[in-house]
Amino acid sequence: DAKTTQPPSMDCAEGRAANLPCNHSTISGNEYVYWYRQIHSQGPQYIIHGLKNNETNEMASLIITEDRKSSTLILPHATLRDTAVYYCIVRVGYGNKLVFGAGTILRVKS
Amino acid sequence: EAQVTQNPRYLITVTGKKLTVTCSQNMNHEYMSWYRQDPGLGLRQIYYSMNVEVTDKGDVPEGYKVSRKEKRNFPLILESPSPNQTSLYFCASRIYGGTVNTEAFFGQGTRLTVV
Numbered sequence: 001d002a003k004t005t006q007p008p009s010m011d012c013a014e015g016r017a018a019n020l021p022c023n024h025s026t027i028s029g030n031e032y033v034y035w036y037r038q039i040h041s042q043g044p045q046y047i048i049h050g051l052k053n054n055e056t057n058e059m060a061s062l063i064i065t066e067d068r069k070s071s072t073l074i075l076p077h078a079t080l081r082d083t084a085v086y087y088c089i090v091r092v093g094y095g096n097k098l099v100f101g102a103g104t105i106l107r108v109k110s
Numbered sequence: 111e112a113q114v115t116q117n118p119r120y121l122i123t124v125t126g127k128k129l130t131v132t133c134s135q136n137m138n139h140e141y142m143s144w145y146r147q148d149p150g151l152g153l154r155q156i157y158y159s160m161n162v163e164v165t166d167k168g169d170v171p172e173g174y175k176v177s178r179k180e181k182r183n184f185p186l187i188l189e190s191p192s193p194n195q196t197s198l199y200f201c202a203s204r205i206y207g208g209t210v211n212t213e214a215f216f217g218q219g220t221r222l223t224v225v
Binding site: 041103 | 114143145147152153155158168198200202213214216217218219221
């Protein structure tokens with residue numbers, strides 16, 4: 001599975017959009033981009049995933065560049081409860097495991 | 111409600127005393143796995159199971175055992191716990207098969223301390 005690079009931390013004002021970047025320059029054609037988050041020491045929570053089209057669900061939007069070498073997770077109106085570690089993971093859809101990197105610590109501030 | 115349930119949530123034990131951490135899911139998922147999370151090392155997979163009676167090692171299997179006798183349960187067994195197994199443990203499950211892209215569901219975690 002391709003390696004991902006994320007900034008170690010980011011701050012965001014409450015109510016504003018949080019844009020979390022992820023680089024995955026070695027991604028291959030059959031690999032998907034997944035985003036999970038972990039609030040404090042709870043179990044990781046699935047957010048969204050995509051292959052090449054932009055995706056949106058009730059939690060977030062995922063924007064994948066045309067060359068698929070990077071992506072951005074967007075939380076449209078961040079709240080204090082969105083403070084968490086966000087993990088960007090690249091893997092084939094039927095791959096066995098999720099490989100978690102260090103992720104990005106997002107701090108939402110009032 | 112779809113969920114993965116781990117027990118216990120917290121456990122303090124002594125070196126060498128066998129213990130089992132249970133994991134159960136109610137989503138009829140084929141694939142289940144165990145992770146441990148340590149500061150600076152992130153989440154690492156211990157063991158996984160693709161279906162009943164099918165298990166395999168992950169990245170850090172030493173000192174652990176698992177079994178998958180029923181689809182819903184995937185217990186993690188520490189036959190002789192040691193202090194270096196002090197960690198936060200997570201069980202996860204998801205659908206497995208073909209090119210299906212599915213999300214993984216994680217339990218709430220078990221914080222284990224071995225003294």
